[in-house]
Amino acid sequence: xxxxxxxxxxxxxxxxxxxxxxxxxxxxxxxxxxxxxxxxxxxxxxxxxxxxxxxxxxxxxxxxxxxxxxxxxxxxxxxxxxxxxxxxxxxxxxxxxxxxxxxxxxxxxxxxxxxxxxxxxxxxxxxxxxxxxxxxxxxxxxxxxxxxxxxxxxxxxxxxxxxxxxxxxxxxxxxxxxxxxxxxxxxxxxxxxxxxxxxxxxxxxxxxxxxxxxxxxxxxxxxx
Amino acid sequence: xxxxxxxxxxxxxxxxxxxxxxxxxxxxxxxxxxxxxxxxxxxxxxxxxxxxxxxxxxxxxxxxxxxxxxxxxxxxxxxxxxxxxxxxxxxxxxxxxxxxxxxxxxxxxxxxxxxxxxxxxxxxxxxxxxxxxxxxxxxxxxxxxxxxxxxxxxxxxxxxxxxxxxxxxxxxxxxxxxxxxxxxxxxxxxxxxxxxxxxxxxxxxxxxxxxxxxxxxxxxxxxx
DNA sequence: ACCCGTTTGGTGACCAAGTCACACACGCCT
DNA sequence: AGGCGTGTGTGACTTGGTCACCAAACGGGT
Numbered sequence: 001x002x003x004x005x006x007x008x009x010x011x012x013x014x015x016x017x018x019x020x021x022x023x024x025x026x027x028x029x030x031x032x033x034x035x036x037x038x039x040x041x042x043x044x045x046x047x048x049x050x051x052x053x054x055x056x057x058x059x060x061x062x063x064x065x066x067x068x069x070x071x072x073x074x075x076x077x078x079x080x081x082x083x084x085x086x087x088x089x090x091x092x093x094x095x096x097x098x099x100x101x102x103x104x105x106x107x108x109x110x111x112x113x114x115x116x117x118x119x120x121x122x123x124x125x126x127x128x129x130x131x132x133x134x135x136x137x138x139x140x141x142x143x144x145x146x147x148x149x150x151x152x153x154x155x156x157x158x159x160x161x162x163x164x165x166x167x168x169x170x171x172x173x174x175x176x177x178x179x180x181x182x183x184x185x186x187x188x189x190x191x192x193x194x195x196x197x198x199x200x201x202x203x204x205x206x207x208x209x210x211x212x213x214x215x216x217x218x219x220x221x222x223x224x
Numbered sequence: 225x226x227x228x229x230x231x232x233x234x235x236x237x238x239x240x241x242x243x244x245x246x247x248x249x250x251x252x253x254x255x256x257x258x259x260x261x262x263x264x265x266x267x268x269x270x271x272x273x274x275x276x277x278x279x280x281x282x283x284x285x286x287x288x289x290x291x292x293x294x295x296x297x298x299x300x301x302x303x304x305x306x307x308x309x310x311x312x313x314x315x316x317x318x319x320x321x322x323x324x325x326x327x328x329x330x331x332x333x334x335x336x337x338x339x340x341x342x343x344x345x346x347x348x349x350x351x352x353x354x355x356x357x358x359x360x361x362x363x364x365x366x367x368x369x370x371x372x373x374x375x376x377x378x379x380x381x382x383x384x385x386x387x388x389x390x391x392x393x394x395x396x397x398x399x400x401x402x403x404x405x406x407x408x409x410x411x412x413x414x415x416x417x418x419x420x421x422x423x424x425x426x427x428x429x430x431x432x433x434x435x436x437x438x439x440x441x442x443x444x445x446x447x448x
Numbered sequence: 449a450c451c452c453g454t455t456t457g458g459t460g461a462c463c464a465a466g467t468c469a470c471a472c473a474c475g476c477c478t
Numbered sequence: 479a480g481g482c483g484t485g486t487g488t489g490a491c492t493t494g495g496t497c498a499c500c501a502a503a504c505g506g507g508t
Contacts, residue, residue: 060362062370063445070365081358083351094362117341127307130354134305137361138284138318141294144368145403146286149465170485179369181466186486202474202485221287373494394456405495410457426456426503 005029005052005105008076011125019119026111031103038096039082047106049079054102059176060094068179070094071136079104080129083112144179150188151220152178154213157198157205165207174205229253229276229329232300235349243343250335255327262320263306271330273303278326283400284318292403294318295360303328304353307336368403374412375444376402378437381422381429389431398429 003024007013015023029052032038038049038056049056056073058081073079073096081096107115115122143152156177160167167174171189175182189205192198197212198205207213217223227248231237239247253276256262262273262280273280280297282305297303297320305320331339339346367376380401384391391398395413399406413429416422421436422429431437441447 060366062366064370066370068365068369070362093366113344113347116347117344120337120341123337123340134357134361137358137365138294141292141361141365141368141403142284142286142317144365145292146288146290172485179365182486183467183488184465186488187465190487200486396456406457407459407496408494410459411494414458424457 005050008052009050009078009125010076011128012121014121015119016121019115019122022118023107023111023115023122026114027105027107029103030106031101032098034098034101036098036102038079038098038102040095041093046109048083048109048112049073050105050107051075051077051079052103052105054098054100054104056096056102057099058094058096062093067176069177070140071133072099077132078125078129080126080133083126147220147222149178149180149184150191151217151222153185153188154192155217155222157207158210158213158217161207165210167205167207168203169205170203229274232276233274233302233349234300235352236345238345239343240345243339243346246342247331247335247339247346250338251329251331253327254330255325256322258322258325260322260326262303262322262326264319265317270333272307272333272336273297274329274331275299275301275303276327276329278322278324278328280320280326281323282318282320286317291400293401294364295357296323301356302349302353304350304357307350371444371446373402373404373408374415375441375446377409377412378416379441379446381431382434382437382441385431389434391429391431392427393429394427 003020006015006020006023012023051073053075055075056079058070058073058079059067060070061067079096081094116126153174156174157167160169160177162168169177171185172182174189175185178185189198189200192213193200195212197207197209199208200206227244230239230244230247236247275297277299279299280303282294282297282303283291284294285291303320305318340350377398380398381391384393384401386392393401395409396406398413399409402409413422413424416437417424419436421431421433423432424430
């Protein structure tokens, strides 16, 4: 079957056979190169995307040109923002960008609507994706208000690090990750470096004492 | 008909007759006194609420006991957070509290599910409510990161003021509104008072120069 | 009316974070 | 080598958040 991808999605594995068939026929697998705008304020996108490979970064740009990263959509997750895009509710400033090359299942509006109508499993999948994003946003708001930037930076470094403990990002990029200023990142990283928790070189932060960073994060009630 | 409330909801007025009937039969009008917990982290609420009268405040409490107001649900709107509650996705810390006496339509899960399956109008209503809340949260995040507190306070005062230009709220309550500290509100209001934009008395802020506050808000790219 | 506990608001000192205006360092290109 | 563009470091300053108080206003009791 062409619908073998369905089992990549936790909430969809329980779909009955007829629905699986409908989903397989009514959808399409698409590939997008890194940097593609998956959805954007103006552009009305008429498909729901289920990510098979890669990640999509959802960020918000403000009038002043500054931006924050709201959350990331990873393989196995769906990009429900684009369904909200379908409804084109008001103007929101969030846009989605392919952070890597991306392979995804595109479900056009008509198929989506039919599946929501017919399948309770699919409904649950969609609604739980929505609440997932909601809780992500709640978490972000909580962090923005209550967490210190050193803790947030430590946490983000840990989650961005590759298997070697390296994070390939400029200070400016990290500032955008956290919605803060580049200078703040520079100063905080200098302090981390002074304590020998990380080593820096142009465009790269290498974690040298993962333990210490984890301790910092945990000490302020965070996970990871 | 007992379903005359349906037309209070913008997105539902186009519902076909049979669906209206099903909605009327399968739902219930409930009243809750001020202060009622409409939904809360632990408590699994199995109904979707459509507000007929009053407002529900949705706020988030953090481990440290501090809290922020995420958004308000007003008459004519639906409280989709509680549908997310239905799915009990992970633990989120947001809870909803009746800010006034509230009259609402309670739609139990089974009715909700049936309507989503049968009616595309109802589906659109639900999804657009979700994206409405999403955009509210986006706006909040934007404000938290990019707006000064004096601007945010001015804006909030304007939207909380009654017809006489009075805001009945303590400094601590206003701090919670904006996710900042009481002292910051006190200082900012003192400054507003010094400029004779507002007058203060215990538990009340009276706007004396609405114009000036509006100018401040607009000068920083805000509306209202 | 008076007392007393609670709520609300005010203040100063201090720390954390964001802003502004630079200067400097590293690659890379011709 | 000289000249970009991009990435990083720094000091001075403003804004916002925290802490530790105090004082004034209020709300019952008796």
